[in-house]
Amino acid sequence: MNKYVLALDQGTTSSRAIIFDENGNIVSVGQKAFDQHFPSEGWVEHDPMDYLETEYAAISEALAKSGLSGKDISCIGITNQRETTIVWDKKTGKPVYNAIVWQCRRTAKLCDELIAAGWQDMIKEKCGLLIDAYFSATKIAWILENVPGVRARAEAGELLFGTVETWLIWNLTGGKVHVTDYSNASRTMLFNIHTLSWDEELCGLLNIPMCMLPEPVGNSQIYGYVHCADPRLAALNGMPVSGALGDQQAALLGQGCLEKGQAKNTYGTGCFTLMNAGNEPLADADRLLNTVAWNISGETVFALEGSVFNAGSSIQWLRDELQIINTAAEVSTLAETVPDNGGVYLVSAFTGLGAPHWDMYARGIIAGITRGTTRGHIARACVEGICYQVNDLLSAMNRAAGAILDLKVDGGASVSNIMMQFQSDISGIPIDRPAIVETTALGAAFAAGLACGVWDELSDIRSLRTSERIFFPHMERKEAERLIHGWNRAVERAKGWVE
Numbered sequence: 001m002n003k004y005v006l007a008l009d010q011g012t013t014s015s016r017a018i019i020f021d022e023n024g025n026i027v028s029v030g031q032k033a034f035d036q037h038f039p040s041e042g043w044v045e046h047d048p049m050d051y052l053e054t055e056y057a058a059i060s061e062a063l064a065k066s067g068l069s070g071k072d073i074s075c076i077g078i079t080n081q082r083e084t085t086i087v088w089d090k091k092t093g094k095p096v097y098n099a100i101v102w103q104c105r106r107t108a109k110l111c112d113e114l115i116a117a118g119w120q121d122m123i124k125e126k127c128g129l130l131i132d133a134y135f136s137a138t139k140i141a142w143i144l145e146n147v148p149g150v151r152a153r154a155e156a157g158e159l160l161f162g163t164v165e166t167w168l169i170w171n172l173t174g175g176k177v178h179v180t181d182y183s184n185a186s187r188t189m190l191f192n193i194h195t196l197s198w199d200e201e202l203c204g205l206l207n208i209p210m211c212m213l214p215e216p217v218g219n220s221q222i223y224g225y226v227h228c229a230d231p232r233l234a235a236l237n238g239m240p241v242s243g244a245l246g247d248q249q250a251a252l253l254g255q256g257c258l259e260k261g262q263a264k265n266t267y268g269t270g271c272f273t274l275m276n277a278g279n280e281p282l283a284d285a286d287r288l289l290n291t292v293a294w295n296i297s298g299e300t301v302f303a304l305e306g307s308v309f310n311a312g313s314s315i316q317w318l319r320d321e322l323q324i325i326n327t328a329a330e331v332s333t334l335a336e337t338v339p340d341n342g343g344v345y346l347v348s349a350f351t352g353l354g355a356p357h358w359d360m361y362a363r364g365i366i367a368g369i370t371r372g373t374t375r376g377h378i379a380r381a382c383v384e385g386i387c388y389q390v391n392d393l394l395s396a397m398n399r400a401a402g403a404i405l406d407l408k409v410d411g412g413a414s415v416s417n418i419m420m421q422f423q424s425d426i427s428g429i430p431i432d433r434p435a436i437v438e439t440t441a442l443g444a445a446f447a448a449g450l451a452c453g454v455w456d457e458l459s460d461i462r463s464l465r466t467s468e469r470i471f472f473p474h475m476e477r478k479e480a481e482r483l484i485h486g487w488n489r490a491v492e493r494a495k496g497w498v499e
Helices: 048-066 108-116 120-127 136-146 150-155 164-172 200-205 231-236 247-254 312-320 330-335 375-401 417-427 439-451 459-464 477-494
Strands: 004-010 014-020 026-033 073-080 086-089 159-162 179-181 215-217 220-225 240-246 263-267 271-278 289-296 299-308 345-347 365-367 407-410 431-434 467-471
Touching: 004 048, 004 164, 004 439, 014 048, 014 439, 026 048, 048 164, 048 231, 073 164, 073 247, 073 439, 086 136, 086 150, 086 164, 108 120, 108 136, 120 200, 136 150, 150 159, 159 164, 164 179, 164 220, 164 240, 179 240, 220 439, 240 247, 240 439, 247 263, 247 271, 247 289, 247 299, 247 439, 263 375, 263 439, 271 289, 271 375, 289 439, 299 375, 312 330, 312 375, 330 375, 330 417, 345 375, 345 477, 365 477, 375 417, 375 477, 407 417, 417 431, 417 467, 417 477
Parallel strands: 004 073, 073 240, 179 215, 263 407, 407 431
Antiparallel strands: 004 014, 014 026, 086 159, 220 240, 263 271, 271 299, 289 299, 345 365, 431 467
């Protein structure tokens, strides 16, 4: 048995390929960025062909760096940005429109209409979700209604829909396999999380032909085998594709949150806090979401989730648009040049606010600026703003499901010591950073490897995770509450900005 697993981590700003050994150690990494498209205010798109080009290039890079051959690798696991919506021609494999990215707000008006018509309770009951432009369903509906000729082709059975893992699996298998795993399906607003099946009533509500939809499948099983004409993947032909999870569920698994009540937060383009909710969705999730975490060996585990739409993207904004830093890593150094935020708060609601606010019309603001405000204060407000948003999610989870005793963290920004310390201070709990922060890709590798015998059972995952550092709260609670009060005032001013 080959003891290496290739994980494909297709994210919002880049595609990565990471090879892991049987001890969960990283052997090599390939990474390629791709273009972002903003055709209108609040709209976000990608070219789906860029996903393939950059992912294939990342695979080639990872293989070259590792010194391994295709024969050394047991299987492939996939993790991906969720909710992002792709519709393509089943014969030619060509997309009919750009991928509409999870951050995109173009369907906010349609969501308002659904809410006004009274569909909120039914959708929350069946899907575990609140009606929002975040999810795939209204994105599919937009493509069907706004791209000429697409609806007729879809109804004739000529077109396929998929989230990003579906698109990758379809292309890796030469168009032979059209599936979606349960974790990604549960983010579409078309999937009944109780029956683990597409819901005919929801599809009818949005006039989406069910013949477009992929087959829902578990998260750890062989879906098909690589059959790809691209020469960069020649060494992988015949290899099983055997695991798939949405990126946040993959991180929950990769962090070893296997017990009910354990929680993690991923600091990526957005922030996503998930708690293992056990084998049943939470009856009263308040303003949070119930979602499928994974289905492995026939057992379904659910998660309670809160999402922050813009986290790491606010650091990118400082770098690319404001140009007050040259690299993302510099934000921490700049933030440390000042002792505190100087009364400045940055609410990064560039594409609205996610949980627990769910305001599609909020927009970003910087509040509390004075003549003495410096670049350092803005950088610190950016770092702290990410932590405040995560704290909003943790507070909502505490109300819905009981106290979270500690938080496991991962994602690019989790390497920032100042951010992790402030998170611990403001939330009043230990923050546990693992030795391997690539837990999203690791979760996908685990799912794939479990299906192919690299690992025998889920408990193997827990034994592989080790902590690199645990941050403990040092701030007086009264001071933390004063700062949170200022944050809440800033958030209220950001809400409802778009009229």
